[in-house]
Amino acid sequence: MTFLKISKAAVIGAGSWGSVLANVLVKNGLDIKIWTRESKQVTELNEQHTNHHYLPGLKYDERLVATDDLAAAVNGRQVILLVVPTVAIRSVSQKIGKILQTSNERPLIVHASKGLELGTHKRISEIIAEEIPEANRAGIVALSGPSHAEEVARQDITLITAASADVAAAKTVQKMFMNDFFRIYTNQDIIGVELGAAFKNIIALGAGALNGLGYGDDAKAALMTRGLAEISRLGVAMGAKPQTFIGLSGVGDLIVTCTSVHSRNWRAGNQLGQGVPLADVIKNMGMVIEGITTNKAAYELAQQRQIEMPITQAIYQVLYQGCDIKQAIANLMQREGRSE
Template sequence: MSEKIAVLGAGSWGSILANVLDENGHDVRLWSYNPKQVEELNTQHTNSHYIKNFTFSKSLVAYADMASAIDGVDAILFVVPTKAVRSVAHEVAGILTAKHLQPELIHASKGIEQKTYKRISQILEEEIPAANRKAVTVLSGPSHAEDVARHDITLITAASASPEAAKYTQKLFMTPYFRVYTNSDVIGVEIGAALKNIIALGAGALHGLGYGDNAKAALMTRGLAEISRLGTSFGADPMTFIGLSGVGDVIVTATSTNSRNWRAGDELGRGEKLDDVISHMGMVIEGLATTKAAYELSQKRGVSMPITEAIYQVLYEGKDIKTAISDLMQREGRSEF
């Protein structure tokens, strides 16, 4: 099948997903708020700030005007930072209403909205009227844009309350190197996608401090237990967290230098100040805001998340990282399960 698809957000992940769709023969419109980025994509077929040494398909067209990008599309893929999802969705809703469109909605953003603690799919459903959208599908899993760009083997999940919508998304993206599984657990997939960035910050910090593989394995394992506890408190399926959107995403994000959350944690572990890390990263570090939202959620719901709490204290209360680790290690002994 060949579909007309708008991809909103031309960062590393959004632009590479747009390229995958283009390679699959779809008519893809890649939207960015930055006119200079749009010009670079259309004239040089590069996105140098986000993806180094990669040439995009010449048939992939970028747009600075959102109305033009989404006019007549069959599906819209949101890949914007969490903090921008609501405002972008609101703008999209106005255009869809005016043009009487009802596309499939897909998102590949990973985070939790500050203060409201809403997941991305909830924001999209709130901002875009049901009359102007079909089902919402979440596309998530262990995937770095840099690896997908070089056609490395990648497996991810398309989750939706609508089995048909999940299968539709699966068909859009499937390639010999990019395999998509379907799932009905939207809550679990979104919670896993967001909270794994917290664990990546911690894993990077351990590396920066000089800790070895034992410590990193402990962090990822117990961190995943925290993610599962919070997710299941909202009704997520526990099995989701041993799948691609759980353990898979934790592994890839908490072990790779391609992860900006890992790199941020590594710099913090090496003694860099948080403001300096943010200023020179040049891209959104989703784990910072997610840590705050997850910690506050855990307090409200009475869910034990000691690792998340420790990282929150380091980021937002100025606690020394080594002291935070020592306090975690010296907590009272308990059963693993």
């Protein structure tokens, strides 16, 4: 499919990542409307041009327009970018699908969320495809890679991937976002890109826990390496290409999420390692910790497909079965020796 030059887009979700991506697009010359269900956030973005709860200190471009009216946000837009928690993807997509059916429009649908749906274990693009009729979408693209909103906000160099089975759709998103500090690569393996984005959050919980327990760089490097091996095994079994996991949305995203204080999954794991109860960790974070629910989905998928994922299983035992973190690590270290 051939896409026209994009001039108008909607960003659905005004958290840290959604609002920063919207700001990038505005600075790239696009007409952007950003949607949030919080009326106070709409007022703050439109009048103070700030988003203090998520990114204190950042001044947003004054051309960015916020609204709490979903239809007003998406109608007349060539691209709709979803940046909401995984748990909200289905309900929001369903509402957008109904709006587009009424308006008879067919925008390109992009998402920058990372996770799997609990229960169904479906990827985000699969959920979108179910809820937005094919007649009302020009394509689906996943935007993912090693990126922190805090760093993109200050225009640090960032490279991520636009993935779609439709090359033209991926290239359209690439052109929308590319500038001097934000570089986009395209990839046709949307399965691998989405799974890498989701699964790395599990390993980031473990990396944070190791830090909270006081372990050093050797342990963290081992966790990331073996973590990548097991999430690749499950990803390939689900239809991903192996090489995707050594790309930006695989090892790139894994490194940044497992080593940075900006990562909420790392911060959550760090608190768990320090002995903070899980319920308090969730309460303290104030934002969705995708790795917790993704861990459950990945554990269940591994059981169904008989894929060996010892790190994922150990984290599941800590999160859902009350296993002590130190005991979970001891169990991993005492497993039978084998070839790499």
